[in-house]
């Protein structure tokens with residue numbers, strides 16, 4: 462199995478090299494003239510490596526890299542887009558204009574259509590490198606969704622699932638016309654293709670669905686540093702959009718280290734910071750909370766400077782200020798966001814005084830000691846209330862420590878989970894593992910375990926932000942009293 466994967470990777474590298482993908486820091490004119498072809502597309506700046514705790518397969522610096530240096534170039538001819546897939550497929554090009562589909566639906570259908578060709582596809586060497594499954598929110602089942610515990614997160618997951626179902630249903634007519642085999646018509650296949658698009662495509666100016674970028678899509682993610690987030694005073698709404706979404710070109714340039722360059726007719730990647738030989742070279746796909754990362758990419762970060770926790774706020778708060786709702790949150794370090802503090806300070810001021818202190822609140826200053834203490838007490842109490850309705854962090858930690866074990870058989874998994882928590886019993890039942898006759902671990906159960914683990918990690922991070930907020934508020938109250 463491993464040997465087969467190595468052969469497929471080798472074939473892919475040869476294929477990419479022949480297409481002119483190159484990590485050479487210099488654009489070799491001879492190569493462009495076709496006079497000389499590099500022996501491998503990687504090796505001068507990058508190599509493929511495995512990073513078990515930071516995204517799995519990724520790209521590693523083979524030498525010291527300087528910030529801003531060109532590290533990878535993928536010619537336009539190597540990009541897989543709806544356009545390139547349609548151009549090579551007469552039947553697809555005839556069928557598509559008859560249906561009204563979004564750009565993402567078109568790319569989803571085109572991708573499934575291509576995958577169905579197997580080895581006959583020109584893209585086959587590249588397609589073999591796609592993951593066989595994904596953990597994005599729309600792939601969660603009801604048990605995994607409920608494991609998120611927070612209403613907002615459950616709602617986001619249900620919405621993502623609902624959206625995927627609607628898009629799939631409205632594309633079934635074209636898939637029938639194209640005579641897709643049942644396997645490629647299934648919702649499971651649709652989720653696979655749309656997750657591939659969500660987690661692997663890059664922004665291009667000519668197609669909102671983005672493009673697949675061979676080799677370029679091997680970069681794992683690092684959150685943009687604070688300098689990048691703060692520069693240009695971008696709001697969360699500006700930066701939260703997907704890379705291949707509707708961000709303006711200047712924003713994508715500012716926020717990413719990969720960009721399509723018209724002049725060189727290629728996708729170009731630049732080192733976002735200096736790297737030492739052996740470091741993993743990372744890419745910023747954009748600014749995301751952990752829930753957004755889970756929704757679009759199927760993973761979360763243990764340390765995410767852009768993570769946010771939303772809590773229920775006083776119903777009259779929004780009428781007091783002009784801050785958008787999504788700017789009112791608790792930051793990863795437990796501190797209330799600037800907008801949340803400023804809005805709460807106004808809210809804690811008697812109505813007849815609000816006008817005269819508005820300038821203070823809006824400039825980020827406390828309004829009075831009394832209102833500051835009131836705000837901190839209110840926030841701490843609300844966090845306690847939210848936490849009261851959730852499982853405790855210790856229980857989540859215990860679950861995660863058990864889930865981290867390697868399980869060889871269904872019996873081992875059952876023994877580890879049975880009697881641990883009500884939820885772990887529900888997991889076993891949901892995956893049919895309570896039946897005595899189950900010996901081997903079904904793949905489906907292992908996949909569900911991965912997603913359940915992501916949900917538990919996500920909710921634990923959320924609870925930790927609330928606990929840190931309580932500590933922060935308590936400290937402020939203590940200092941002011």
Ligand SMILES: C[S@@+](CC[C@H](N)C(=O)[O-])C[C@H]1O[C@@H](n2cnc3c(N)ncnc32)[C@H](O)[C@@H]1O
Nearest residue numbers: 515516517518660661678679680681682758760
């Ligand atoms: C564009 S691909 C990156 C390459 C990918 N590791 C591969 O082997 O194809 C994006 C996916 O890589 C994984 N990933 C990227 N960055 C990660 C990180 N910092 N931590 C965990 N997983 C990450 C996620 O599964 C994500 O959906």
